[in-house]
Amino acid sequence: MENRPVRVRFAPSPTGPLHIGGVRTALYNYLFARQHGGKMILRIEDTDQTRFVPGAEAYIVEAFQWLGIQFDEGVHIGGSYGPYRQSDRKDLYRQYADYLITHGWAYYAFDTPEALDAKRKEFEAEKRTFQYDCTTRSMMANSISLGIEEAQRRIASGQPYVVRFQFPENIDITVHDLIRGEVTMNSRLLDDKVLFKSDGMPTYHLANIVDDHLMEITHVIRGEEWLPSAPLHVMLYQAFGWQAPEFAHLPLLLKPEGNGKLSKRDGDRLGFPVFPLEWHDPKSGETSSGYREQGYLPQAVVNMLALLGWHPETDQELFTLDELTAQFSIGHISKNGAKFNVDKARWFQHEYFQKLPLSEVADMLEAQVKEHQATASRSYIEQVASLMRERITFPSELWDTCCYFFTAPTAYDPAAIKKRWKPGMTIHMAKVIDLLRTKPFEYEALHKALLDDYIAANGLNTGSIMNSLRLAVVGKTVGPDMLTLVMMLGKEETIRRVQRAIDTIGEVAE
Numbered sequence: 001m002e003n004r005p006v007r008v009r010f011a012p013s014p015t016g017p018l019h020i021g022g023v024r025t026a027l028y029n030y031l032f033a034r035q036h037g038g039k040m041i042l043r044i045e046d047t048d049q050t051r052f053v054p055g056a057e058a059y060i061v062e063a064f065q066w067l068g069i070q071f072d073e074g075v076h077i078g079g080s081y082g083p084y085r086q087s088d089r090k091d092l093y094r095q096y097a098d099y100l101i102t103h104g105w106a107y108y109a110f111d112t113p114e115a116l117d118a119k120r121k122e123f124e125a126e127k128r129t130f131q132y133d134c135t136t137r138s139m140m141a142n143s144i145s146l147g148i149e150e151a152q153r154r155i156a157s158g159q160p161y162v163v164r165f166q167f168p169e170n171i172d173i174t175v176h177d178l179i180r181g182e183v184t185m186n187s188r189l190l191d192d193k194v195l196f197k198s199d200g201m202p203t204y205h206l207a208n209i210v211d212d213h214l215m216e217i218t219h220v221i222r223g224e225e226w227l228p229s230a231p232l233h234v235m236l237y238q239a240f241g242w243q244a245p246e247f248a249h250l251p252l253l254l255k256p257e258g259n260g261k262l263s264k265r266d267g268d269r270l271g272f273p274v275f276p277l278e279w280h281d282p283k284s285g286e287t288s289s290g291y292r293e294q295g296y297l298p299q300a301v302v303n304m305l306a307l308l309g310w311h312p313e314t315d316q317e318l319f320t321l322d323e324l325t326a327q328f329s330i331g332h333i334s335k336n337g338a339k340f341n342v343d344k345a346r347w348f349q350h351e352y353f354q355k356l357p358l359s360e361v362a363d364m365l366e367a368q369v370k371e372h373q374a375t376a377s378r379s380y381i382e383q384v385a386s387l388m389r390e391r392i393t394f395p396s397e398l399w400d401t402c403c404y405f406f407t408a409p410t411a412y413d414p415a416a417i418k419k420r421w422k423p424g425m426t427i428h429m430a431k432v433i434d435l436l437r438t439k440p441f442e443y444e445a446l447h448k449a450l451l452d453d454y455i456a457a458n459g460l461n462t463g464s465i466m467n468s469l470r471l472a473v474v475g476k477t478v479g480p481d482m483l484t485l486v487m488m489l490g491k492e493e494t495i496r497r498v499q500r501a502i503d504t505i506g507e508v509a510e
């Protein structure tokens, strides 16, 4: 077991925007680090220059800033184990590849892409799958089959080569995983992965292990897709004689239907983002939507992601980051994939929107009121925000849901006219105006005058009259309690609106 101070890392490759599965991985690392008073590191793994995408690193940093997931060390803030970008550490990996060769854990391989392809085809013709491993390496051009002198001669003459890991034949390699228990694989099934490439750069496998060691990482918490690589990593630690970290491979984030990994296409198909922030792909020019731009609150995204794979001991669903930190445990992470649930994501968003300080909701509404060239006092805006927020999930819905508090309707819903504006309605509406003019403009007084003394006393249809009044004031049959709305709009504005509806809709035939 680990007894060193906890240090974990999130180590994305800057190959595009950060998938929310990656955000969840980072979140679990963060919670684990905080819980153990440890350190959380952001390391950029950019050794594969062919997959490098400009802007991806900045995107990653910005996404975590938005989400409130803070790192203790990393590419954007430095730290005493830097540099934290692998391309800036380029020169230090070579010596480790050399060490492995000298100690019989790795070898030089000269096979050209064409030669590898030819070998693959040869195997396919015999209905076999080619893998560069302990059973096939003798057929290939490498320092084992050719001998080290010939290999040195080729290297001296400038022939390109890679360095491959040399798995011992037929040994069982066991990965102790904190989520999955012991996972054992036989070395015969594992291919001699390339550790160092002909372009002078290490591959992910070598750089990842060297950096985890040099950065004194104690726990590697990462996606399940890396489990097949874990035996190689365990062997590399053994080969170097280094203490291996603890491993925890997180379950996949699955499509809402549960069959397969959640992809960007699922998001497009079902209308939800799979990235924290909007992303403009510099190559294709394509834009992918982001949680931030769709109006999600970072707290909602964090809470939703925390529960996709981790189960608290109680049925509590709403957690602050501090509560998550206190309750999170790797032991309660599921082995099975977690199905993404769009409705649940919206539910979290709705809940967190309700928790925002009223002044923040009012700020958002105020901005939209201005955008629509309407004016209102701050206290009125706050009143509207307080009355209406429970109907709102996303900030963008504020204006549409509340516009009639600020501007009179310019049209009336035809279906509602048909359903509610019965013959004689202009007379009832004229009566409403009359009551507004003559009765004290107070909720209770108006309620009594309209609902009891006029509607009930005359045996009139409450629904038809109140909904027609709503139609006149709002334009459609939605909104809060009718008389509350009337009180907020004020006497004159209500009268104006009702009069306008009478004039516009007019009397309808029997």
Ligand code: GLU
Binding pocket: 011, 012, 013, 045, 204, 208, 221, 222, 223, 226
């Ligand atoms: N660079 C790897 C990635 O992009 C990191 C995997 C790991 O955490 O070991 O996911």
